[in-house]
Amino acid sequence: MNNSVSVTFLGGLGDIGRNCAAIESQDQILILDCGQLFPDEMMPGAHSVLPDFSYLNTRAEKIVGCIATHAHEDHIGALTYALQIANFPIYGSPFTLGMIRHRLNEANLMGKTELIPIEDGDIVNIGDFQCEFLPVTHSIPRGLISAIHTPQGMILHSSDFKLDLNPIDGRHTDLERIIELSKDPGVRLLLCDSTNAEIPGSSISESTVGRELKKVFEDNKDKRVITACFSSHIHRVQQIADIAVNQGRKIATLGFSMRRNVGLARELGILSLSESNLIDISEVGTYPPDEICIVSTGSQAEPRSSLSLAAKGDGRWLEIGSNDVVILSSRSIPGNEKRIGKMINSLGRRGAVVISADFQDIHTSGHGQQDELTALHDAVNPEWLVPVHGEYRHLTAHKDLAIRNGMPPNRVLVAVDGDQVTLDDKGLVLREKVCEGAYIFSQGSITERSHNIFSERLILGEEGCVIASITVDLQNREILETPTVVSKGWLNAETARGFEEEIEELLIQEIEHLLDREKKISKDLVMQRVRRSTGGFVNEQTKRRPMIIPIVTLA
Numbered sequence: 402m403n404n405s406v407s408v409t410f411l412g413g414l415g416d417i418g419r420n421c422a423a424i425e426s427q428d429q430i431l432i433l434d435c436g437q438l439f440p441d442e443m444m445p446g447a448h449s450v451l452p453d454f455s456y457l458n459t460r461a462e463k464i465v466g467c468i469a470t471h472a473h474e475d476h477i478g479a480l481t482y483a484l485q486i487a488n489f490p491i492y493g494s495p496f497t498l499g500m501i502r503h504r505l506n507e508a509n510l511m512g513k514t515e516l517i518p519i520e521d522g523d524i525v526n527i528g529d530f531q532c533e534f535l536p537v538t539h540s541i542p543r544g545l546i547s548a549i550h551t552p553q554g555m556i557l558h559s560s561d562f563k564l565d566l567n568p569i570d571g572r573h574t575d576l577e578r579i580i581e582l583s584k585d586p587g588v589r590l591l592l593c594d595s596t597n598a599e600i601p602g603s604s605i606s607e608s609t610v611g612r613e614l615k616k617v618f619e620d621n622k623d624k625r626v627i628t629a630c631f632s633s634h635i636h637r638v639q640q641i642a643d644i645a646v647n648q649g650r651k652i653a654t655l656g657f658s659m660r661r662n663v664g665l666a667r668e669l670g671i672l673s674l675s676e677s678n679l680i681d682i683s684e685v686g687t688y689p690p691d692e693i694c695i696v697s698t699g700s701q702a703e704p705r706s707s708l709s710l711a712a713k714g715d716g717r718w719l720e721i722g723s724n725d726v727v728i729l730s731s732r733s734i735p736g737n738e739k740r741i742g743k744m745i746n747s748l749g750r751r752g753a754v755v756i757s758a759d760f761q762d763i764h765t766s767g768h769g770q771q772d773e774l775t776a777l778h779d780a781v782n783p784e785w786l787v788p789v790h791g792e793y794r795h796l797t798a799h800k801d802l803a804i805r806n807g808m809p810p811n812r813v814l815v816a817v818d819g820d821q822v823t824l825d826d827k828g829l830v831l832r833e834k835v836c837e838g839a840y841i842f843s844q845g846s847i848t849e850r851s852h853n854i855f856s857e858r859l860i861l862g863e864e865g866c867v868i869a870s871i872t873v874d875l876q877n878r879e880i881l882e883t884p885t886v887v888s889k890g891w892l893n894a895e896t897a898r899g900f901e902e903e904i905e906e907l908l909i910q911e912i913e914h915l916l917d918r919e920k921k922i923s924k925d926l927v928m929q930r931v932r933r934s935t936g937g938f939v940n941e942q943t944k945r946r947p948m949i950i951p952i953v954t955l956a
């Protein structure tokens with residue numbers, strides 16, 4: 402009997418984002434996380450990028466459930482799409498499930514799943530997989546390490562993790578239980594977070610960030626404090642709130658997700674902030690500046706965020722001025738730096754003091770660095786290691802680190818999206834490209850494979866387009882309607898009109914010539930000539946390369 406177990410990586414290995422893996426026995430699949438990737442500037446217009454679900458599509462009846470390790474978008478952001486393939490229960494901590502419930506309600510998908518809450522230390526059977534869940538420290542509350550018993554022994558998934566020795570909620574990564582598991586039954590395969598595998602040492606503790614934040618508050622006692630951080634980073638919010646309340650300030654949340662997440666965390670007892678210290682953002686103006694602390698989203702200068710709008714003087718709730726200090730307590734996500742820089746400049750021009758994490762330890766990563774990875778490897782002592790959660794450079798850095806620490810090189814396999822590893826009695830084997838691992842992007846109500854749509858959009862965005870249309874009668878070999886040429890985004894309208902008329906003239910000559918001379922005439926041939934003549938003219942006259950769109954109508 403074949404009792405092998407495979408792990409197919411549908412996303413998250415090669416990018417930081419769209420984490421999703423299928424752990425599969427003979428007749429069951431357990432999905433491990435189901436996240437989205439935020440599109441970069443090479444994917445203009447895309448709303449989100451999803452894991453390649455084609456692998457699950459053809460095996461939907463095998464799915465027994467999904468573990469949501471924590472509530473970050475790169476782990477739960479694609480659940481609404483996966484639930485369109487199959488109905489399955491979702492397992493996670495109450496906080497994680499609270500965040501999921503909200504989006505499933507919005508998408509009207511609650512009927513397709515059951516949300517099953519997990520507490521630290523719980524052991525739960527999901528199909529035939531017996532899973533034990535352990536606490537882990539990260540930049541969002543209540544993340545879970547999963548120890549999954551399979552017919553081929555234990556697979557341990559680190560989740561996004563750091564070893565914070567002074568976590569805000571006192572909830573430590575449970576290394577002790579991991580060490581017990583490593584002795585009995587032993588861990589056959591470790592899937593481990595690679596995000597910070599290139600960085601030596603250890604990440605700083607979240608509580609150190611609190612001390613730094615306190616200094617900033619003390620230096621600005623007479624000002625109104627506006628802080629921006631990720632709305633899911635409840636421990637950061639807790640620290641900000643504690644410092645502010647200590648200084649006699651009231652807290653107001655700004656931004657929809659901040660308000661929602663603070664509400665959820667208070668409801669679950671994860672955030673301790675009394676009603677009496679919380680005011681509505683609309684009441685802020687009735688207090689003197691030194692009695693207010695605003696906890697806001699918008700740390701990435703998202704264009705529609707309240708903070709960005711306030712920086713431009715368009716804020717509904719806030720007018721920024723010289724009484725304000727704005728603390729950006731987060732890192733800049735790569736690609737957002739320019740936008741954030743602009744927002745800092747705008748805030749400064751309005752008189753605010755801006756303090757960013759570039760120069761002060763007012764932010765720390767939620768991902769462990771090399772010393773923390775080493776400590777986890779030592780605790781788990783796995784037979785095999787597959788680095789997960791990272792760009793390719795992070796995965797290979799993680800492999801190198803493990804080998805430096807004594808792991809045999811052939812026991813560390815670097816897989817990427819679309820690859821599958823199979824565990825059997827003999828060991829672990831990597832099979833490349835079991836599925837395409839393609840980028841599936843969603844925009845509006847449609848999801849599709851990227852193909853060449855983004856290169857088309859990039860040309861349209863940078864060069865515009867020229868549309869040349871003509872109606873011909875192939876039988877009688879004549880042009881029936883004079884060509885029309887219009888353009889968008891190629892040249893300014895006035896300059897363009899002159900060139901467009903010249904192209905219309907040119908097309909009459911060229912196509913008449915073609916209809917006269919060519920023995921075997923076809924629509925394709927006319928189209929090709931319209932494209933070539935238009936493109937040649939455009940390039941010669943303007944040295945620009947807009948997209949040329951020929952339209953040939955047959956009479």
Ligand SMILES: [Zn+2]
Nearest residue numbers: 473475476561
């Ligand atoms: Zn993550």
Ligand SMILES: [Zn+2]
Nearest residue numbers: 471473539561
């Ligand atoms: Zn995370």
